[in-house]
Amino acid sequence: MATFTRKDVEHVAHLARLGLTEDEMARLEGQLNHILDQYAVLAQLDTEGIAPTAQTIELENILRDDIVRPSLPSEEVLAAAPKRLGEYFVVPPILGEHGN
Amino acid sequence: MTTIDLTRLAAREMASGLRAGDFSARKLIDAHLENIRTTDGPLHAWVFVDEDEARNQADAADRRIAEARRASADAVARLPGLLGVPVALKDLVLTRGQPSTAGSRILQGWKSPYDSHIAERLKHAGAVLPGKTNMDEFAMGSSTEHSAWGPTANPWDLERVPGGSSGGSAAAVAAFHAPLGIGTDTGGSIRQPAALTGTVGLKPTYGRVSRYGIVAFASSLDQIGPFGRDVRDAALLMATLAGRDERDSTSAPIPVPDYPAELAEGDDEAASMLRGMRLGLPRQYFVKGMEAGVEARVREAVAALAAAGAEIIDVDLPHTDYGLATYYIIAPAEASANLARYDGVRYGHTVRQEGADYIADYLATRGSGFGPEVKRRIVLGTYALSAGYYDAYYLKAQKVRTLIKADFDRAFENVDAIVAPTSPTVAFRFGARLADPVSMYLSDACTLPVNVAGLPGLSVPCGLSEGLPVGLQLIGRPWEELRLFQLGRAYEGITSGAEWRGMEPRDLGLLSDPKTPSAMDRAATVGAAA
Numbered sequence: 001m002a003t004f005t006r007k008d009v010e011h012v013a014h015l016a017r018l019g020l021t022e023d024e025m026a027r028l029e030g031q032l033n034h035i036l037d038q039y040a041v042l043a044q045l046d047t048e049g050i051a052p053t054a055q056t057i058e059l060e061n062i063l064r065d066d067i068v069r070p071s072l073p074s075e076e077v078l079a080a081a082p083k084r085l086g087e088y089f090v091v092p093p094i095l096g097e098h099g100n
Numbered sequence: 101m102t103t104i105d106l107t108r109l110a111a112r113e114m115a116s117g118l119r120a121g122d123f124s125a126r127k128l129i130d131a132h133l134e135n136i137r138t139t140d141g142p143l144h145a146w147v148f149v150d151e152d153e154a155r156n157q158a159d160a161a162d163r164r165i166a167e168a169r170r171a172s173a174d175a176v177a178r179l180p181g182l183l184g185v186p187v188a189l190k191d192l193v194l195t196r197g198q199p200s201t202a203g204s205r206i207l208q209g210w211k212s213p214y215d216s217h218i219a220e221r222l223k224h225a226g227a228v229l230p231g232k233t234n235m236d237e238f239a240m241g242s243s244t245e246h247s248a249w250g251p252t253a254n255p256w257d258l259e260r261v262p263g264g265s266s267g268g269s270a271a272a273v274a275a276f277h278a279p280l281g282i283g284t285d286t287g288g289s290i291r292q293p294a295a296l297t298g299t300v301g302l303k304p305t306y307g308r309v310s311r312y313g314i315v316a317f318a319s320s321l322d323q324i325g326p327f328g329r330d331v332r333d334a335a336l337l338m339a340t341l342a343g344r345d346e347r348d349s350t351s352a353p354i355p356v357p358d359y360p361a362e363l364a365e366g367d368d369e370a371a372s373m374l375r376g377m378r379l380g381l382p383r384q385y386f387v388k389g390m391e392a393g394v395e396a397r398v399r400e401a402v403a404a405l406a407a408a409g410a411e412i413i414d415v416d417l418p419h420t421d422y423g424l425a426t427y428y429i430i431a432p433a434e435a436s437a438n439l440a441r442y443d444g445v446r447y448g449h450t451v452r453q454e455g456a457d458y459i460a461d462y463l464a465t466r467g468s469g470f471g472p473e474v475k476r477r478i479v480l481g482t483y484a485l486s487a488g489y490y491d492a493y494y495l496k497a498q499k500v501r502t503l504i505k506a507d508f509d510r511a512f513e514n515v516d517a518i519v520a521p522t523s524p525t526v527a528f529r530f531g532a533r534l535a536d537p538v539s540m541y542l543s544d545a546c547t548l549p550v551n552v553a554g555l556p557g558l559s560v561p562c563g564l565s566e567g568l569p570v571g572l573q574l575i576g577r578p579w580e581e582l583r584l585f586q587l588g589r590a591y592e593g594i595t596s597g598a599e600w601r602g603m604e605p606r607d608l609g610l611l612s613d614p615k616t617p618s619a620m621d622r623a624a625t626v627g628a629a630a
Contacts, residue, residue, distance in 0.1 A: 009479065016436060016482040017443075017459065018475055019467025028479060031537055035480060038538060039425045042496050045503070052498030053505060055320050055350070056554025057307045057578065062349040076213040082450035091445050092458035 004032045106131045111185050111279035111333040112360070118165055118184045119176050125158035125165070125184030129228050132186050136230065136277045139611035144252045144619040145262075145272040147191050148199050149231035157228045158184060164226055181336050181360060183226035188272040188281035191232040192239065192315035193324075195219045202315040203237040203247040203265075206442045206449045206469030216313020217345045218282065218324055225340050233268030233281065237471045238439065239289055239317045241265050242543035245534060245623065246473040253619040254297060255605035256568050260527040263293030263543075266327070270297040273327045274605050280337045281327035286317050287427050288523075288547025290325045291559035295522035295571020298561045298605065300334045300588065301327045303547075305578045306554035307352035310345030318434035319350075321427075321551045331560060331588040335359035338581065357582045364586075367593035374408045374590050380415035380515035387545050390524040393565025398521045401562040401572045401591065405519065408594045415511040415518065419503045423549035426504060428541060429484050429497035430552070436481030439474070442466060476537060505553040512577050517587055521546050522559040522571030531626035550575055558584040560591055564600050 009025045009032070020028070074087065083090035106128050109117065117123055133151050140146050161184035168175040189195065192202040194212035196219075201207040215223065222229060236246035244252040244267030254262040255275040262271040266283030270293035273281045283290035285303035294301025302325040309324040316322065324341060328334035342356040364370035381402060386395055406412045444450030444465035451464035470478070484493035511518060524545060533540040550557040555575055562572035572591065576584045595601060610616045 004483070008483065012479050012483045012486060014463075015486065016440075016478045017462040017466055018470070018478055019460075019463030020475065021467075024472070024475065028476060031476060032480060032483075034536075034538055035428065035541075038541075039429060039493065041422060042425050042429075042500055043492075045419075045422060045500060047496060047499035047503070050499040050502050052495055053501040054498060055306075056505060056552075057305070057350070057352060059307070059350065059352065062346075064346050072213050077446075080210055080213070080447035082444060082447075083452070089446055092452065092461050094458050 004029060004036055107135055107276040107279075109279070110330060111328060112181070112336055114185050114279060115181055115183065115336075118161070119179060121169065125161040125228060126155060128184060129154050129158040129186055129230065132276075132278055133230065135275070139275060140277065141618055142253060142258055142611050142616040143255060143271055143275055144250060145188075145233055145268045145275065145277055147201065147203070147232050147234050147247075147249050147268070150198060151230070153198075154186070154228050154230040161226045161228065180225035180340070182222065182340055185227055185280065186230055186278040187222055187227045187337065188233050188269050188278040189219070189229055189231070190266050190269050190281070190283050191235050192284060193219055193232070193282055194313040194315070195229065198232070200232060200315065201248070202239070203235045203249065204470065204474065205248045206466070208449055210447050212313070214313060217310035217347060218341050219313065221340050227340070230278065233266075233272050235268055236265035237474050238315065238435070239265040239284055239286055240435070240473045240477055242288065242292055242540050243528070243533065244268060245530065246471060248471055250620040251530060251623045253622065254527045255608055255611065256298065257527060258607045258610060258616065258619070259622055260529050260568070261296070263296035263523070263527065265289040267293045269327050270294055270299055270301065273297070273299050273329060275608060275611065279329065279333060282324065283327055284314060284317070284322055284324050285551065286321045286431060287551050288544035290327065291547050291557055291571065291573060292523045292544060294327060294559040296527040296569060298569030299327050299329055300331050300561070301325065301559050302334055302338060302581060302584070303550065303557045304338070304342065304581055305556045307350050308556070308579070308581065309341045310348040310351040312345055312347040316438040318431040319438060320434060321431060323551075331585055331592055332360060332363050335363055335585045342581075354579055359582055359585055362582055362586065363589045364593070367596045370586075370589045370593035371408050373586050374405060374410045374594070377410045377517075377587070378413055378515045379405060379410045380413050380511050380518040382415050382417045382420065382511070382518060382520055384417050384420035385520035385546050387524050389542060390521065391526065391565065394521055394523070394525060394570050397563040397565055397570040398572055402519055404594050405591065408590070413515050415515060417507040417511060417549070419500065419507050420549055422500050423504055423552055424541060424545055426497045426500045427548040427552055428480070429493050430501065432477040432481030433484045433494050434481070436478045436485065439470075439478055442469060444469070473537070501552050504549055508553045508555060517580070517583060518575040520573045520575065522573040523547070526565050526568035526570060529626070530623040546573060554578065556581045556584055558588050560588040562591070562595075563598070564603075567606055
């Protein structure tokens with residue numbers, strides 16, 4: 001199985017939008033390889049023709065009645081916003097000078 | 101009447117004492133708050149306590165009881181079983197207007213605008229909810245050392261962990277801060293701390309309890325369940341938790357038995373159900389690294405069950421050894437998706453840097469908000485799901501999941517339940533497993549296959565090794581929580597005379613000594629502070 005390189009740590013951390021320090025990345029590289037070694041046992045197992053299991057209880061699609069119900073009070077929800085403007089959450093700009 | 105310590109009563113005795121008018125819910129919560137105030141410094145089971153709100157809830161319970169007593173004996177009999185009884189909530193159970201951090205800085209200061217399904221049910225039943233208990237950050241861990249707020253100590257030995265991730269609730273119940281507690285169990289997070297603190301803990305069948313309003317870790321594995329100091333108390337709490345809730349589409353529309361009513365009061369009557377019961381003993385659960393004392397206690401428990409009439413049958417669960425790898429792919433993968441929501445925009449910790457682009461803000465927010473174990477699992481899970489590795493890791497793990505589940509299905513054709521150890525070891529010392537994540541992951545080797553297969557599992561105390569509690573795990577078919585409770589109750593019945601039964605946690609007395617160092621200080625001395 002694959003080994004985890006420093007470049008992999010950087011790449012995956014970026015995919016996960018996780019800012020890591022140099023120290024953290026160095027430590028993770030070692031630890032993750034040790035963990036991936038544990039995964040290697042799976043490769044020895046023949047799973048040809050075995051269907052994957054995503055959930056263990058056999059539930060059919062669940063539908064609910066389409067009834068109008070009150071949502072959470074917007075003032076209480078917005079109260080938790082780190083940055084708000086009136087009735088809106090302020091999101092970081094994704095276009096223009098600081099977007100990409 | 102001599103004064104009795106109300107906190108030593110069983111939850112069901114508290115409930116009946118309240119109805120009979122022997123004492124008030126106010127007096128009951130005050131006794132528990134007093135224990136919390138005087139002993140939680142060294143223990144650190146709690147991260148948030150709201151004494152005023154707890155007293156208000158107790159007063160409301162007293163009014164309900166008084167009203168029913170004025171009305172009729174019938175009205176008293178109809179009062180909910182948890183009315184006025186304190187219940188400790190793990191710090192990931194949302195309650196309206198109160199904080200829930202899930203042990204993480206990223207949720208510091210946030211207050212939920214709504215109640216979780218189980219908080220709604222508990223409030224409706226009139227339970228008293230003093231606050232939130234400590235846990236490993238986002239329930240990732242087996243020692244409660246991964247809490248951003250510092251570790252919890254084990255009341256049996258203050259230099260040791262209480263297990264995790266629901267270590268705060270387990271310690272609170274063991275230390276008489278509350279008779280009942282709520283935990284969540286994704287790979288063993290209720291059963292393992294129950295084993296390590298000498299309490300009873302149930303991980304229900306996946307789908308038995310609604311996850312609405314519970315901070316998500318791994319959505320195909322997470323379940324919510326009760327802690328109690330004995331089986332009947334755990335069953336009493338479970339009766340309020342279980343059942344369909346349309347806000348969690350994985351909560352199943354399957355009838356819920358009246359658990360407490362189905363459990364025998366008398367020891368002999370409880371034990372009589374063992375006659376002819378077929379119990380499976382899987383050799384794969386006596387794992388490498390299991391302590392001799394733990395194995396001895398579990399084998400003695402199995403022998404006692406056999407002596408009382410149970411038929412012990414060797415069962416083969418050949419894919420058990422693949423459980424750890426399977427779990428540590430599926431759980432981090434699901435966690436990496438669930439934890440993507442913490443972006444610092446709508447709630448929680450945020451970092452916005454002048455002149456930086458939005459990605460830099462996300463990196464800084466998440467990089468400074470999450471602790472080391474959570475980061476490790478997000479990276480691991482993102483990797484397992486990323487292009488080029490998905491088939492080798494995530495899909496492969498899901499296929500092995502099928503095989504692990506099939507092992508159990510086959511075993512349950514011949515047996516009514518499976519008996520096994522809960523944890524391979526007794527409570528370990530602070531710092532002992534922090535440096536090597538895999539050694540921490542192995543704490544759950546005997547519990548996580550049960551989550552992978554979606555089954556119910558109950559841990560009950562089965563004696564002591566080196567003066568520390570050992571847990572016996574009972575694993576059942578889907579939806580057969582009642583049978584597990586009955587078996588657990590039967591085991592209590594046949595061991596009611598055992599010397600260890602009446603023992604209180606060894607270091608309980610030290611907790612009220614002002615010279616006793618805090619859990620935080622103890623962990624710091626071995627370099628294991630969060």
